[in-house]
Amino acid sequence: MPSPKSKTGALLSIILIVTIWGSASAVTKVAVESIPPYFFAFLRNGVAAICLIPYYLIHKKKMQLLQAGPPMKKVALMGLTGITFFYLFFNMALYYTTAAAGALIQGFIPISIILLSIIFLKERLRKVQIAGVVCSMAGVVLIGFVGEFYGARNAILGNTLMIFAVLAWGFYTIISKSLERYDAVQLTAISTTIGTLVLIPAVAIELWRTAEFPSVSFKAWLAVLYLGIFSSAICYILYNRVLKTLSGVQVGNFMNFDPVIGAAIAIIFLSEKVTVWQILGALLVLMGVALTSRRGRTKQ
Structure with a gap:
């Protein structure tokens, strides 16, 4: 596995991350057809936690870390946003919409980071970057809310x-x-x-409403293990390390390939269809990201 500590290692790591995360929409789509979405989120992240905790304890002992621990409030917020809420929304979204549409909407991630930076970090954009944000938002509207969505239960909700x-x-x-x-x-x-622990109440309510404990197929267990070990445990560590080496703009630029890979996998392996509106929307999102990622992106 590439070491994210060097620039080359970080670039190889982000390529690996994008490739694995690009497959997540299609794999999750298959899994949530047989496992309730919240229960699947718990299983996936439970596997990730089981892998991460021993690795962390061994890593801590080996490295003999003398650094003071991180602020637990912020770490808890990481867990709530990146695990609890992300997977509650992500898995339920893929239950209702197509894997291709879900993957393409994820192309909006770099713009969402910029918008949140404007709101919470008081960053300001130049006119060309503002145009890029508007362009990407228009693209998301085309991807998610215009035209037909073949094979979706409720595309607008998803x-x-x-x-x-x-x-x-x-x-x-x-x-x-x-x-x-x-x-x-x-x-x-x-x-x-x-x-993962905070997911338990949502899972309990979900299973109570279904009134039966779901039967997990062999294929679904493979999805749980693949996403838990590779997409969550390994890629989350690599992602947090890559953020130390590469700039936010560089990471965002590589993440642009995530929706392309995800949509391609959904089309090839799940036989999903992508409409002209969705292709046009994806192009607008990528164009918007390109505009907002130009040098001198923000003003303090």
Whole structure:
């Protein structure tokens, strides 16, 4: 596995992350057809926590960390935003909409980070960056709310929930970036554990409403293990480490490939259809991201 400590290692790591995360929409779509969405979120992140905690304890002992622990309020917020709320919205979104549409909407993540930075960090954009934000927002509208959605239970609801998932991830990234001086393994292990535990009430209500304990198929267990080990445990550690080496703009630029990979996988392996409106919307989102990622993006 590439080491994110060097620039080359960080670039290889973000490519690996984007490839694995690009497949997450299609894999989740298959899983939530047989497992209730909240229960699947708990299983996936439970597997991630089981992998992360021993690794963190071994890592801490080996490295003999003398650094003071991170502020637990912020770590808890990482867990709530990047685990609890993100997967509650993400999994439920993919139950209602298509994997392709969900993946394309995730292209809005870099813009969501910028918008949240404007609101909470008081950053300001130049006119060209403002145009980029508007362009991307228009693209999301075309992807999620215009035209036909073949094979979706309720595309409008699902796509709206995916927007909330994107915003939750934007919060997670901003909080994670503010803690970049702390150990990434520690941050990921603790925040994942907290976020997974907070999922329990939602899972309990979901299972109570279904009035039966779901039967998890072999294929669904493979999805749980793949997403829990690779997409959550490994990629979350790499992502938090990459944020220490690469700039937010560089990370955002690579994350643009996530929706493209996700949509391609959904089309090839799930036989989903992408409309002209969705393709046009995806192009607008990418154009908007390109505009907002230009040098001198923000003014303090």
